[in-house]
Amino acid sequence: MAELVLGLIFVVLLCVGVPVAFCIGLATMAALLISIDTLPALTTMAQRMAGGLNSFSLLAVPLFILSGVIMGQGGIARRLIAFAKCLVGMVPGGLALVNVVSCTLFGSISGSAVAASSAVGGFMLPEMEKDGFDKNFGAAVTATAATTGLLIPPSNILIVYAIASGGVSIAALFLAGYLPGLLLASALMLVAYIHAKRHNLPSAGTVSLGYTLRAALDAAPSLFLVVIVIGGIIGGVFTATEAGAIAVVYSLVLAGPIYKEITRTQWFAVFLKATETTAIVMFLVASSVAMSWLLAFNNIPTQVAEALLAVSDNPLIILLIINLVLLLVGSFMDMTPAVLIFTPIFLPAAVEMGITPLHFGIIMVLNLSIGLCTPPVGSVLFVSCAVAKTSIHNIIRPLLPMYAAMLVVLLLVTYIPGISEALPKALGLMAK
Numbered sequence: 001m002a003e004l005v006l007g008l009i010f011v012v013l014l015c016v017g018v019p020v021a022f023c024i025g026l027a028t029m030a031a032l033l034i035s036i037d038t039l040p041a042l043t044t045m046a047q048r049m050a051g052g053l054n055s056f057s058l059l060a061v062p063l064f065i066l067s068g069v070i071m072g073q074g075g076i077a078r079r080l081i082a083f084a085k086c087l088v089g090m091v092p093g094g095l096a097l098v099n100v101v102s103c104t105l106f107g108s109i110s111g112s113a114v115a116a117s118s119a120v121g122g123f124m125l126p127e128m129e130k131d132g133f134d135k136n137f138g139a140a141v142t143a144t145a146a147t148t149g150l151l152i153p154p155s156n157i158l159i160v161y162a163i164a165s166g167g168v169s170i171a172a173l174f175l176a177g178y179l180p181g182l183l184l185a186s187a188l189m190l191v192a193y194i195h196a197k198r199h200n201l202p203s204a205g206t207v208s209l210g211y212t213l214r215a216a217l218d219a220a221p222s223l224f225l226v227v228i229v230i231g232g233i234i235g236g237v238f239t240a241t242e243a244g245a246i247a248v249v250y251s252l253v254l255a256g257p258i259y260k261e262i263t264r265t266q267w268f269a270v271f272l273k274a275t276e277t278t279a280i281v282m283f284l285v286a287s288s289v290a291m292s293w294l295l296a297f298n299n300i301p302t303q304v305a306e307a308l309l310a311v312s313d314n315p316l317i318i319l320l321i322i323n324l325v326l327l328l329v330g331s332f333m334d335m336t337p338a339v340l341i342f343t344p345i346f347l348p349a350a351v352e353m354g355i356t357p358l359h360f361g362i363i364m365v366l367n368l369s370i371g372l373c374t375p376p377v378g379s380v381l382f383v384s385c386a387v388a389k390t391s392i393h394n395i396i397r398p399l400l401p402m403y404a405a406m407l408v409v410l411l412l413v414t415y416i417p418g419i420s421e422a423l424p425k426a427l428g429l430m431a432k
Helices: 002-015 020-033 038-053 057-073 076-088 094-110 113-130 135-150 156-164 170-198 209-234 240-258 264-297 300-311 315-332 335-352 357-372 379-388 392-415 418-426
Strands: none
Touching: 002 020, 002 264, 020 038, 020 264, 020 335, 038 264, 057 076, 057 094, 057 113, 057 156, 057 209, 057 240, 057 264, 076 094, 076 113, 076 209, 094 113, 094 135, 094 170, 094 209, 113 135, 113 379, 135 170, 135 357, 135 379, 135 392, 156 170, 156 264, 156 335, 156 357, 170 209, 170 240, 170 357, 170 392, 170 418, 209 240, 264 300, 264 335, 300 315, 300 335, 315 335, 315 357, 315 392, 335 357, 357 379, 357 392, 357 418, 379 392, 392 418
């Protein structure tokens, strides 16, 4: 009965437009109230929510959020776009490729797909339209390319998965995301290139060696943040949380004294935005942890694992089923609660079939990244449409080849574990 009440209330609240964090919290509270007395139910809910936030590793999330907001406001996008233009602008349809590369670079630095679609799209979409690109195609490119930064570290969602999985190394996850993220970016660039050739769209033009050097030097301080963070974590110099603090200090110096893009009067708005985002994410985490505990208390993960193994003992079939479910979930739920809720449910079944938690984490994040640019709830899709001043209805057709490319990459990453595990194995991090 508790599981039925939990699922029913969650779905009803979600359908009537209640924010996801409240849907999760209220559904969990209702399920607890029909299982135990009122006072123990309220106490348990409070304890689980507070305990879910009592994590040193989780402290990295607000720090990277603040760093990402500062980077988003600090003129980083414009410099990365100029650098990306030097790299791929001379190819037919160069601006579309520049868009993908810029979103990948900016997303990996900021750790936010929404920030990448907004910051890069604000610069690139008007330029693409001037160059002959349909604005709906440009919005489709921006929406899908913005998700690549969720796989390429530093990524908040990989930190959340590490916590939800109960101990997967954050350093190993960060390394595991590189090849899938670059593969996804390459697939989207291939689709953009084919579209440009088919419609005879021009390149962005060649640039001089001097301009290339200036653009590289201008973008180098931003890109060096990734080197500091990832190098320090992998080298054991500092933890992911300490890396978040270093990223904040570095981005403060970069956006202030070096780039001088954020004035003294703008800093309050920057910190306010970071605080709002952190509050939303942490409330999602707290309510999702409480729901995950309730599911575990009622033995749901074991029941799901047994049900999946009853369907088939073939790992290929089990992974296909999990992928289909996660694709559906990603279309209706934000990434953070989806990771926190469904990791404890599906991970035991995946491990039972011989799939490593590291590999499964990349599969899950890639699945849910596709959901961010999928109607009806895809947040990145809405941002890209708003920036391009178009509607979701108009963007669906140009999105289809992008979806196809993302699904091909998902299948490759799912069924070829080496794509995710090659770098962690090479550096001896698989066992951590």
